[in-house]
Amino acid sequence: MQAFEEYPCPNCGSELNYEASKSSLKCLHCGTAFAIQQSTEVIEERNISIFKDAETIPIAPVQVVVYRCSKCGQETQKEGDVAFFECRNCGNNVLNPAAYATRRISPAGIIPFKISKQEALDRFANWIGRGFWNDNDLKKLSLADKLEGHYVPFWTFDCHTENDWSGYAGRYYYETVRRRNANGEEVTEQVRHTDWTWRSGSFERFFDDVLVCGNNAIPQDRINDVYPYLLKDVVVFDDEYLLGWNARAYDKDLSETYQLARSIMDRKIEEDAVSRLAEDTYRDLRVETRYSGETFKQIILPVWLCQYLFKGKTYHFIINGQTGAIGGNKPLSVSKIATAIIIGILVLIALYFFSKSG
Ligand SMILES: [Zn+2]
Ligand SMILES: [Zn+2]
Known part of the structure; x- marks a missing residue:
């Protein structure tokens, strides 16, 4: 039998959520706030060689788990790697501590949400309002239902390199x-x-916390737009931070993400080598790299995700749930672009006649 955890408010028995703006658990009913007891444990870097080979085994299909609500008696079915969900009948908050155990490596740390949904919506409104090219109708979009806060698994890698x-x-x-x-x-x-x-020649370079996303639904180049995360604020993982948020285990494993991290490091090493070699130009650059002291951590980071339809096209944006940095694609205003092109053509015609008459 799957063990689920419920977190009723000690005051009134209603649901507790982790509230970004308060950095604490807060009761949805009576409003009482409770601080999460932070562990003083040190988050250790783990040696990669111990895990890399074991991790090449494909992630096994995840079983469906069934939760029977203690409040209303209804059953809710969920995929076993979902770490937080609500009773489908009464909305009771449920943690599934076994979710991360469906993978070989469990999260070591977490950065709790700092940006609330309202702040995220404000950031979006501010961002979308900037720039002449944006459609005025955009400002009327109501995205509160489509904007979702996700706790996303990431991998960070440290590595020492010697390069010839x-x-x-x-x-x-x-x-x-x-x-x-x-x-x-x-x-x-x-x-x-x-x-x-x-x-x-040769040089050494140490890489600290090369950050790679472990979720297939978020392409790395999109998440790059909202970097950096301030990793000094990582705290020891505790699933109470997940209360009220979407959270599930990684789907990109250690070996896959380490390959991505290597390619990020190799690009930087090549830039370093070019700056050492090139004068006005260079050719036939060869770099040989020895990697050592490779360590990793799995950490859970807060991300606001939104996908919406506007005038028949799909757009998306991402907000860093810690810093509020935003990235994505914006709809362009067809009428504003048309006006700009017409003005441009008129200016060219005027210049032509001006040069003829002069
Ligand atoms: Zn309460
Ligand atoms: Zn229920």
Whole structure:
């Protein structure tokens, strides 16, 4: 039998939610607030080599779990990797502590939500209102129902690298050449040449907290728009923070996300190598990297997600649930763009006649 946890208000027995604006649990009925007892435990980096091979085993299909509500007696079915849900009949809050145990690696830390739904809606209104190209009808959109707060699993990686690089540095020089043009007149021209010099060297670079999203529904390039998360505020994971929020276990495992982290690190290492090698230009760059001291943590981060339909097209935005940073795509105003194009054409016509008359 699956063990679920309910968190009734000690004062009145109603539901408690984790409230972003208060940074505490708050009763929906009587309004009493309760602080979450924070653990003083240190979140440790874990050695990657111990887990990487074990993690290549595919994530097993998750069983459906059945919760029988202690308040109304109704049953609610959920996928077993959902960590928080509500009774489908009376809305009673339920935590499923076994959700993260459906994966090999459990979360070590969490950044609790700081941005409330109202703040998130305000950020959106402010963001969408900026810029001449936006449709005025956008401001009338009511997105409260479509905006969802999710606790999303992320992986962070630390790694030490030693890098040997080599290649040709190119320096431009110019030669003055005389030649005859099509009219038979003698002209001089500057011709560019490149002087190539072989170079090599080595450098070390330490990577701290390379952050990769562990949820397939959020592409990495979208979440990049709302970075950074302030990871110094990570606290020891406690599922009480999940009360009232969407939360489920990762679907991108350690080995998959570590490959992504490596490609992020390799790009930075290449930039470093280029800055050491290149003069005016470079070619045949080779970098050999040795990775050591590779460690990781799984942490849960707060994300506001919204997808909406506007004039027949789908748009989305993401808000960092800790800092309020926002990213996404905005609808453009067709009428404003048309007006701008017409004005542009009129200006060109006016300039043409002006230059003719002058
Ligand atoms: Zn209460
Ligand atoms: Zn119920």
